[in-house]
Every structure is written in C-alpha cells, then in structure tokens.
Amino acid sequence: MDEGRDKTLHQRILTDIEGNIVSGRWPPGTRIPFEVDLAERYGCSRMTVNKVLSQLAKAGLIERRRKSGSFVTQPQAQSAVLEIHDIQAEVQSLNLPYAFSLIGARKRLAKAEDLRRLDLDKGASLFEVTCLHQAGGHPFCLEERLINLATVPDAATADFTILPPGPWLVSQVPWSTAEHRIQAIGASADAAAALHLPRGTPCLVVERRTWSQEGPVTHVRFTYPGDRHALVARFTPASST
Incomplete structure (x- = not known):
C-alpha cells in the first residue's frame, strides 16, 4: 500500500x-x-x-x-450561559461567513413593559434597534434591543448599519452586571418572518439585561431557531461545609 x-x-x-x-x-x-x-x-x-x-x-x-x-447536518452554535457572547464569533465558529442587516432603528419613549425590563422611571427615552444576523447567507438570529439613552446618549446617532449594536455597546460602555433569562417559545409572527420560519416554530430566546456604574444600559432579546443553537455552562461543585 x-x-x-x-x-x-x-x-x-x-x-x-x-x-x-x-x-x-x-x-x-x-x-x-x-x-x-x-x-x-x-x-x-x-x-x-x-x-x-x-x-x-x-x-x-x-x-x-x-x-x-x-x-x-444543520450547524448548531453553542454559547456560554454566563458569558456576554458575540454572535459574529458564534457564526465564525461554524466556519460560515457572517453578515448582519439592520431592520429598524428609532428613538422613542419607554412603554410600561420597557420600564419593568430596564428598571427605568416613567418618561425615560430609549433607542430601539432590530437587526438580523446571518450565517452562510441564511437567517441565524433575530436581535431586538432597547438602549437606555440616559446612560448611552451616543446610541441615538450611532450608525448600526456598519456595526451591530452589541459590539458597539461593548466598545462604548463598560458593563458591570449582567442578567440572562432563557426560554423556549414558538416563533411570533415578526420573528418567524425575519427568520424565514413557519409561525410557531420552536425557538430559543435569550434575554439579557446589563448595567454599568451609571445605571441600566440595555435589554436585548435574541431569538434563535431551536434546532440551530445550544447553550452551555461550565461550573464546579459548591464547597460543602
């Protein structure tokens, strides 16, 4: 041979x-x-x-x-539960080309639900950004984000057609605390349309809130098709007394 x-x-x-x-x-x-x-x-x-x-x-x-x-197989990305993960890095870990597109961006007053999400007072001003992340030319993740303009005023004039709001925020505001909330849901009409899925398709939703020393920074909701994403966490046993 x-x-x-x-x-x-x-x-x-x-x-x-x-x-x-x-x-x-x-x-x-x-x-x-x-x-x-x-x-x-x-x-x-x-x-x-x-x-x-x-x-x-x-x-x-x-x-x-x-x-x-x-x-x-359908590529499946993994992100750590306890980390502020970067979606572009997730996509590139699959050896797929990354791209994103801005769906919408606007300044508005906080609604009742927004006040709860970001621990804000009535009358707070927010910047709302929605964008779609793609992997290999296909929808990968829908990002729906609220930014507190009292903490990050420059967000109102940032160009989110060039850089997604996540990396932009990391470069602008050092966060001190973060909270993750993870759930499985059926795709809403808007999410299904953006991700090219039938309405009600099982999706994994990761919601995150972050704070800086100056106050609440952002609330973001990431929606992934359920068969394309996994969350992992590494931990050690608690010491016994």
Missing part, C-alpha cells in the same frame, strides 16, 4: 467535501455520495472514504445514518 498516496487522497476528499458543506453548495439535509461512489470517483479504497466520513461526522459536519447514508 502506498501510505503517502493514501494520506494525500484522504486530505483531498476531506477538503472537497468540507468545502462543499462550508460554502453552502451542500446545504443541511444534502445526502453525501455513497462510499462506493466516492471511492470510484477518487480512485481509492472504501476504507479511505470511510475514514474521511468518520472524521466529518466527529466534527459534526455530517450525520451517518445506518442503511440511509450520510447527510449534511
């Missing part, structure tokens, strides 16, 4: 298949050619192809189903 040739073919097949998946040419659900067909195409043994597919499955790029073949 020519081990050098076998390794070269292994890398070539791996690169070709991975490239088709990451580029979006093979979207989630696409059936990967059968082992026998790939072996014939590349002029190699089925064992070499099997090792490639096993490696791709271990990386989470494909799912191998007994008697059915191998299929491209």
Whole structure:
C-alpha cells in the first residue's frame, strides 16, 4: 500500500467535501455520495472514504445514518450561559461567513413593559434597534434591543448599519452586571418572518439585561431557531461545609 498516496487522497476528499458543506453548495439535509461512489470517483479504497466520513461526522459536519447514508447536518452554535457572547464569533465558529442587516432603528419613549425590563422611571427615552444576523447567507438570529439613552446618549446617532449594536455597546460602555433569562417559545409572527420560519416554530430566546456604574444600559432579546443553537455552562461543585 502506498501510505503517502493514501494520506494525500484522504486530505483531498476531506477538503472537497468540507468545502462543499462550508460554502453552502451542500446545504443541511444534502445526502453525501455513497462510499462506493466516492471511492470510484477518487480512485481509492472504501476504507479511505470511510475514514474521511468518520472524521466529518466527529466534527459534526455530517450525520451517518445506518442503511440511509450520510447527510449534511444543520450547524448548531453553542454559547456560554454566563458569558456576554458575540454572535459574529458564534457564526465564525461554524466556519460560515457572517453578515448582519439592520431592520429598524428609532428613538422613542419607554412603554410600561420597557420600564419593568430596564428598571427605568416613567418618561425615560430609549433607542430601539432590530437587526438580523446571518450565517452562510441564511437567517441565524433575530436581535431586538432597547438602549437606555440616559446612560448611552451616543446610541441615538450611532450608525448600526456598519456595526451591530452589541459590539458597539461593548466598545462604548463598560458593563458591570449582567442578567440572562432563557426560554423556549414558538416563533411570533415578526420573528418567524425575519427568520424565514413557519409561525410557531420552536425557538430559543435569550434575554439579557446589563448595567454599568451609571445605571441600566440595555435589554436585548435574541431569538434563535431551536434546532440551530445550544447553550452551555461550565461550573464546579459548591464547597460543602
């Protein structure tokens, strides 16, 4: 056996298949050619192809189903529950190109629900921003954010078509405290339209409030399609007394 040739073919097949998946040419659900067909195409043994597919499955790029073949999986991002995560970094961790678009931005007075969310007094002025984050050209996450203008007055004139509000806020205001609230819901009409989902599709919603030394900064609501996102947390046992 020519081990050098076998390794070269292994890398070539791996690169070709991975490239088709990451580029979006093979979207989630696409059936990967059968082992026998790939072996014939590349002029190699089925064992070499099997090792490639096993490696791709271990990386989470494909799912191998007994008697059915191998299929491209739906990428699933993971973010830490206790961290202020960056959506662009989440998308790039999936080896997918990131993009975002501004849906709407406006200055307005806080409503009754906003006062509760941000611990504000009646008459408070807010800046409301809604944007869509994309992964590989497909909707990834809907962001609905309220910014307290008493704490961050520059938000009213910021250009959120260039930089999403999350990274902009991090660069402008050092936060001191954050609170996360996580729940599973059915997609609302607006969220479903933005994420290209049927209304009521299971979604994961992460709500976050942050404060600085000057007061409440922002309340943000991230809505993810439920099958494309996971939350993780690492912790240690509490010391016993």
